[in-house]
Amino acid sequence: MTILETTDLKYTYPDGTLAIEDVSISIEKGKKIALVGPNGSGKSTLFLLLNGTLKPQEGEIIFHGKPLLYEKASLRDVRKSVGIVFQNSDDQIFAPTVYQDVAFGPINLEMPEEEVAAKVNETLEYVGLLELKDKPPHHLSGGQKKKVAIAGVVVMEPEVIILDEPLTSLDPVGADEILDLLNELNQFEKAIVISTHDIDFAYSWADYIYLLVNRKIIGSGTPEEIFRDPGMLKDAGLRIPMVLEIYYEIQKRNMASVNRVPKTVPEIVDTLKPPSLIWLDVPEGVKEGDKLDLGLYAEQLGEICSEGVVDTRVLHIHESGQAIVAVKRIRAGIGRVLIYDTDNYKLKEIKGLLASGDFDVVGAMGKKTKLIVESDNLKPDLTVGVIDKSILTALCGKNVLIFTGGGMVDHAVRRISDYCKKSGVRINVDVFNRETGEAQD
Numbered sequence: 001m002t003i004l005e006t007t008d009l010k011y012t013y014p015d016g017t018l019a020i021e022d023v024s025i026s027i028e029k030g031k032k033i034a035l036v037g038p039n040g041s042g043k044s045t046l047f048l049l050l051n052g053t054l055k056p057q058e059g060e061i062i063f064h065g066k067p068l069l070y071e072k073a074s075l076r077d078v079r080k081s082v083g084i085v086f087q088n089s090d091d092q093i094f095a096p097t098v099y100q101d102v103a104f105g106p107i108n109l110e111m112p113e114e115e116v117a118a119k120v121n122e123t124l125e126y127v128g129l130l131e132l133k134d135k136p137p138h139h140l141s142g143g144q145k146k147k148v149a150i151a152g153v154v155v156m157e158p159e160v161i162i163l164d165e166p167l168t169s170l171d172p173v174g175a176d177e178i179l180d181l182l183n184e185l186n187q188f189e190k191a192i193v194i195s196t197h198d199i200d201f202a203y204s205w206a207d208y209i210y211l212l213v214n215r216k217i218i219g220s221g222t223p224e225e226i227f228r229d230p231g232m233l234k235d236a237g238l239r240i241p242m243v244l245e246i247y248y249e250i251q252k253r254n255m256a257s258v259n260r261v262p263k264t265v266p267e268i269v270d271t272l273k274p275p276s277l278i279w280l281d282v283p284e285g286v287k288e289g290d291k292l293d294l295g296l297y298a299e300q301l302g303e304i305c306s307e308g309v310v311d312t313r314v315l316h317i318h319e320s321g322q323a324i325v326a327v328k329r330i331r332a333g334i335g336r337v338l339i340y341d342t343d344n345y346k347l348k349e350i351k352g353l354l355a356s357g358d359f360d361v362v363g364a365m366g367k368k369t370k371l372i373v374e375s376d377n378l379k380p381d382l383t384v385g386v387i388d389k390s391i392l393t394a395l396c397g398k399n400v401l402i403f404t405g406g407g408m409v410d411h412a413v414r415r416i417s418d419y420c421k422k423s424g425v426r427i428n429v430d431v432f433n434r435e436t437g438e439a440q441d
């Protein structure tokens with residue numbers, strides 16, 4: 001479903017600067033959209049046009065199928081549905097306390113006072129700022145301020161959340177946290193639109209990308225489509241994403257086992273053809289041409305890879321005593337992933353799982369889950385990029401326990417199952433305590 005569309009927008013600032021020309025984009029429900037372009041290309045201007053802050057000289061903004069009229073009721077509708085988080089949080093946050101800042105929008109909509117309080121508290125809890133609610137926002141860190149600005153938008157329950165370069169001024173941990181929050185909101189069908197000049201981020205994150213260069217959209221499509229076109233990238237002054245660069249080098253060296261273009265680290269790993277020759281220490285007496293007994297070498301091989309090897313044959317023995325051994329690999333020893341649904345949280349049950357010794361790595365996903373887990377001092381190993389890291393961990397033959405809740409359980413199961421389907425690896429995924437229905441894989 002299309003929420004917002006633009007047709008051939010043109011905007012010139014009062015001083016005569018032409019900022020946007022012929023810009024047509026479309027924002028669909030639940031999509032992750034990246035607007036990629038260098039500085040000065042018109043990203044911020046386009047965002048201000050999208051929620052009616054600026055009025056185009058040409059073209060239209062179409063909101064739920066109707067052209068935006070620049071009068072009070074129409075602007076109010078669009079601003080409730082399309083929330084913008086500015087690049088600089090200080091341009092957005094102005095109330096004396098965090099609570100008051102987040103309450104500003106709902107109060108402006110003349111919502112009853114108790115309803116405002118309930119909504120604001122719920123939103124602050126959701127973004128993990130409840131303890132800071134009485135603090136003056138200007139005392140907070142950059143990442144915390146960004147969360148206040150996001151909370152101020154989320155509290156209005158918009159359909160689209162637009163963020164102008166939200167990750168630029170944050171440290172890596174702060175950026176990962178914000179991204180995690182945005183991905184969680186996206187799981188609940190919010191369209192998220194982010195402007196960025198970070199190619200690696202746009203490539204791995206977005207469902208759809210618009211390339212904005214010199215005021216105009218010069219390309220649009222899925223990340224695969226956009227980055228497949230070197231000519232377009234050159235025109236845009238962009239380089240190719242790191243994941244793709246690594247993949248192309250793997251391909252050139254004939255080390256890629258499948259012709260599937262990866263987007264994430266687990267997908268790069270999946271494209272790798274395992275080497276068929278390895279160096280091994282062999283005991284005296286082993287001769288060239290001998291077949292090796294796997295049992296003897298299991299420990300040594302275990303350090304090299306989590307996969308099993310069969311048909312090992314000694315090709316050459318070096319004077320150092322090391323040998324070149326030809327191996328055929330088989331996939332074995334893949335770990336499992338167990339998901340614990342924190343909507344049905346029972347500390348005793350969790351302690352039992354942790355004490356079982358069955359899990360090598362523990363992850364927590366989703367803001368609310370992380371808060372619960374933190375307050376019970378459970379200290380998860382993974383808190384960002386949890387799904388990808390869980391897949392990588394399982395590929396190394398280790399078992400992972402993931403805490404998550406609030407609808408993210410299905411998301412995690414789906415992501416891991418998708419990876420299995422594409423790669424042919426079978427990682428066992430179960431949900432430990434789903435309320436209804438049975439565990440699935």
Ligand SMILES: Nc1ncnc2c1ncn2[C@@H]1O[C@H](COP(=O)(O)OP(=O)(O)O)[C@@H](O)[C@H]1O
Binds near residue numbers: 017043
């Ligand atoms: N308030 C303004 N008045 C005049 N020109 C502006 C104003 N804001 C931005 N511009 C100009 O409009 C063009 C697009 O800017 P902007 O939308 O901020 O791009 P981006 O967000 O991609 O960096 C630039 O040439 C910029 O200098």
Ligand SMILES: [Mg+2]
Binds near residue numbers: 043044045087164
């Ligand atoms: Mg900008």
